[in-house]
Amino acid sequence: MAEFGLLNWSVVFAYLIANLGLGWYMSRRVSTSEDYYLGDRSSPWWAIGISVVATYVSALSFLGGPAWAYGDGMAALAIHINYSLVVFACIVFxxxxxxxxxxxxxxDYLERRFGIASRAVMGILFMVTMALGAASIMTATAVVVTFVTGLSTTFAIVLMTTIVVAYTMLGGMNAVIWTDVLQGIILIIGAGIIMVALLGEIGALPQALTFLDQHGKLNPINLDWDPSIAPTIWAGVFAMTLYHITVYGANQFMVQRALAAKNIGEAKKSYMVMGYAAFFLYFSFFLIGALLYVYYEGKPFKQPNEIILVFANALAIPGLLGIIGAAILSASMSTTSSAFNSLSTVSVTDFYQKFFHKDANEKHYLGASRVFTVLWGLAIIPIAIEFASSTGSILEVISKVGSYLVGAKLAMFGMGFFSKHTSERGLLIGVVAGLVGLMFFAPLDPIAPAVDGIWLAMGAERPEIAWPWFVVIAGGINIAAAWIASVVLDGFQQDWHEHSVPGQILAFEREGKPMMSEGWYVVPGKVEPVVWTLPLLFACTLGFLAWFGTLG
Known part of the structure; x- marks a missing residue:
């Protein structure tokens, strides 16, 4: 505590108080459960856009991005080159x-498209993956708290979870959005200071890039076709595009912000902020990690997620560690608050209100939302403690864990949008088949020996497959099994469902409804001219990375 210094502590406390004050100010608008979930739709699109960016590009990225690049070099960036394509799909569909x-x-969409069972299954899948995500974010926070204070990681996790739950209890999507804006700005400032200081410490950039090239850490475009290697360009363009479409399009955690926009045009513009900004932010975080590899000459770290903190501490710039600590603490607080808000939303609207108390008043549902917020806070503590024992990048660890369920999410929404013949019974069979099939190719550790025994009995060895491809395997099996089971059990359908993409367009045409509102398409499957700039940006991104790889 003494080493952290009075100035650093002052920065941290001032920033935490500012966040809590902003949250308290916004919470005064919360009087109904809808206010708690969506706010009063007063936030501008750019604030919602920054919130979308800051929620995902948070403490995990600030710590885990450099740690990942320190180990795998700039090739790790391949996993994150697809955001412009991802946002394109989210906006259009x-x-x-x-x-x-x-x-x-x-x-609610899944219930309208298929039935109540599919809605419940997806709600459960979301809650499992979101709890894991919130736990990983809290672990990242604990790394910072432990580093700067010397407190045990377990105590730090319990302490920070308590603070975040208390902050979230103030409630309100407006509070979540505006604290996201604040933490996003501070996070970028912290990263900018680190980048400038790092460039000053390593000397000439061309020599640093040459060093990275000599050690195989520079080229961000790895053309290797080996499916056991995670950060390849093929995994980034194909597998991780599908992965991130699910994260941003079929995830209550992210989409809930867009639902808080004033109109559909504002919702789409808020997502476009992510489409334009995400790659450049991730490039910065990964470049910091690669340059740290140059600075430390590749020496191993017991806890790689602390690398950027070790460097910041060594700089001994007055207040710098306080700014970075405040940025990461605020990022985690805001992001985890968003997680608890969305977990509470799904718990109440998709389960509690649907199956237990259908006709209660708004005051009751608002109270239930706050109770579920506390329960989810208690649930993530043991998960976060388990994550803390991991020695790899937190960002990579949570990406691996989440990848086991992404295929099911993608298949359920994808078939809802584009399949004419898929029924609910077939869809649920597909979910089970996809997960079982994935376990056959990429089993979890407890069942891996048994699965390996099956492969050996067939006269083969289980192929090694990197986690980005899990979504392709699970999703492919899921879609095939669901379609076949649907046709066998319920036959071919004569008409497109009104909540499929073709069915929605046909319904608008049949009823004479306008397909556009204030220059933005209301129906899915239609693309505004400005949205076409996102695939163009992706092409430019690939060209930039190819050029960057030649600089060594």
């Missing part, structure tokens, strides 16, 4: 369905 529904939970 996902947001119109969800925004037009007028509900707080995006999983």
């Amino acid at each position: 996902f947001i119109p369905f969800f925004y037009n529904s007028g509900v707080a939970s995006i999983y």
